[in-house]
Amino acid sequence: MMPNPLEEVSQYPEEMTMTSTPLGSGSNPTGGVRDGQVVRDASLLILLAALRVMVRSSGILHVETAYHRWKLLLQRGGLVLMEEEGHVIATLTSKLGNRGIRFARIPNWEQKEPNRPYCYPFVSQVFKRYPEQTKSALKEILLENLLALHLEDKFSFVWRPVSDIPDNLPVWQLSLLEGNASKEARQWQQFQYVQHPYQRVQLLDAANMLARVGNDNFPLFARVTTGQHRLSAIADSFKQPIYRTALLLDKLAQKKIVAILPLEQRHSQEALGAGDQPIQPPMNITGPKIFVVDDSPVLLRQFHDLLVEWGYQVSLSDDATTATQLIANYMPAVIFLDINMPGLSGFELIKQIRRQPNLAEIPLVLVTAENSMSNSFRARWANCRFIAKPKTIDDTVTFREQLRTVLRELAPLPTDQLV
Structure with a gap:
């Protein structure tokens, strides 16, 4: 077993002292980076x-890449919290x-000040009640976020000093955290398909996977491999180390049993550090209604999770013989x-469906694993759209793009959030 790399610090350790920095020098305690000065397109080494x-001072370091945003709370010579936006x-x-x-x-934990850690009140309350469990969970979160940071490049960041944040949470020595993250990042670079702990995973070959894990474990595996769950969250679901989960999924991806989806770029246009409030899922989904008929429970769950995340109302049926009446009661847009x-x-x-006067004009989209010319022709003859089910990671990306295109045309959302 690897030794625990994390120890709390009570003062700034001497080995953290930096003699030079590409960002400047002088008496400024943050190495030449002024309060509010945005540094863009920096390498990981510069960050x-x-x-x-900056760890010598207390404050918030806002960091963003093309894919993610973080807030790092630095205090008493170490790292206290590392918040990833919305998660x-x-x-x-x-x-x-x-x-x-x-x-x-x-x-109600959210703080409205953009330059403070918005989760601090909630974390503080939980830590007071469950100190050891919270300390252990925070350690995992710090390591996972730093691992994610080490597996990206081209960072922008801005420093905001803060002096009045309570100091009742554990403080972790930065050099030991950084060393652990750097070591694990080198291990991750050996993977063929897995590249990042925040990548999402989609099951492609349910039959093959069922034969491997058996009936007892398959329902959980199918539930967390719908393309909506991160690799890090899948590791939590199975209560196992994230590296072990990544190693297993990389092997399954090599066998084309699962697809490791690429990271999706952020679309926020907010200025760095100027109001990045947590992203909350909508409480009341009011988008157009979608009905899906398929005999595969895995595909139904994948469809449901993806469309709900995009903002649609979704109803499902795995029985084609009773679907028409359900559709008539639901009256979907597609x-x-x-x-x-x-x-x-x-x-x-x-x-x-076409024989029902009230359903005859509802757009129909055929979704099948048999991407043949005959099926495509029959779909056009029946005045239906046609999308092929994904079989590989490239197919998965193409399928999501085709699905976006169809929905934008047939059932657009009030605000386009198909990301």
């Missing part, structure tokens, strides 16, 4: 060099859940249906 100097509370509650701590509801289903084929279901 880490600046961080070693820290969910990640913390998940890790505490693995330690037997459950929350009936999340209290219907997606498989071709090959037991009891009633997709083309026979189309005939049933």
Whole structure:
């Protein structure tokens, strides 16, 4: 077992002192980076060099890449919190859940000040009640975020001094955290498909996976491989180290059983450090209604999670023989249906739907694994759109793009958030 690299610090360790920095020098305690000065397109080495100097002071370092944004709370010579935009509370509650701590509801924890760590009130309250479990969970979050940081490049960052944040949380020595993250990042660079702990995973070959894991473990695996869950969250679901999870998924990706999806770029236009409030999922989904008919529980879950995340209302059916009545009751804006289903084929279901006067004009989209010329022709003949189910990672990316295009045309959202 590897030794624990984390120890709390009570003062600034001598080995953190930086004698020179590409960002400047002089009496400025942050190495020449002024309060509010934005440094853009910096390498990881420059960011880490600046961080070693800034850790002497107390404040918030806002860091962003093309894919993610973080807030780092530096205090008393070490790192206290590392918040990834929109994910820290969910990640913390998940890790505490693995330690037997459950929350009936999340209290009103959000702070509106953009230059403060918005999760601090919540974390402080939980730490007071469950100090050891919270300390352990925070350590995992710090290491995962620093690992993610080490696996990206081209950073922009800005420093904001803060002097009045309470100091009742553990402080972790930066040099030891950084050393651990750097060592693990080198291990991750050996993977063939996995490149980052925040990549999402989509199951491609359910039958092969079922044969490998058995009936007991398959439902959980299928639930977390719908293309909506991060690799780090999958590791939490199985209560195992993130590297072990990444190693397994990389092997499954080599066998084309799962696809490791590429990171998606951020679309926020806010200035760095100027109002980055946590992203919350919509409480009441009011987008257009979508109905999906398929005999595969895995595909139904993947469709459901993806469309709900985009903002659509979704209803599902795995029985084509009863789908028409369900569709009539639901009255969706678009219907997606498989071709090959037991009891009633997709083309026979189309005939049933078209015979209903109130359903006849609803757009239909055929979704099938058989991407053949005959199926494509029959879909056009039936006045339907056609999308092929993904079989590889390249197919998965193409499928999501085609799905976006179809939905933007047939059932656009009030605000386009199909990211």
